[in-house]
Amino acid sequence: MRKPKIDIDKCVACGNCEEICPEVFQVEDVSHVITDDFRGLEGCIEAAAENCPEDAITFEEEEEE
Numbered sequence: 001m002r003k004p005k006i007d008i009d010k011c012v013a014c015g016n017c018e019e020i021c022p023e024v025f026q027v028e029d030v031s032h033v034i035t036d037d038f039r040g041l042e043g044c045i046e047a048a049a050e051n052c053p054e055d056a057i058t059f060e061e062e063e064e065e
């Protein structure tokens, strides 16, 4: 399953990701992923990643733990 991750060292809390995909991202001091269920949200996660000015969001395949 692909999971979004935020590099908090890159995030400048601009708010783009929350504006584009509020079901997944919430910005406080930095952006946070607020859900574990990304079904049906792949498009908006990809859009958020593309519109992050710092390229802080990745959305990659990850092994199940």
Ligand code: SF4
Pocket: 006, 010, 011, 012, 013, 014, 015, 016, 017, 018, 027, 030, 031, 048, 051, 052, 053, 054, 055, 056, 057
């Ligand atoms: S779009 Fe990128 S820089 Fe902006 S709040 Fe989200 S993760 Fe941080």
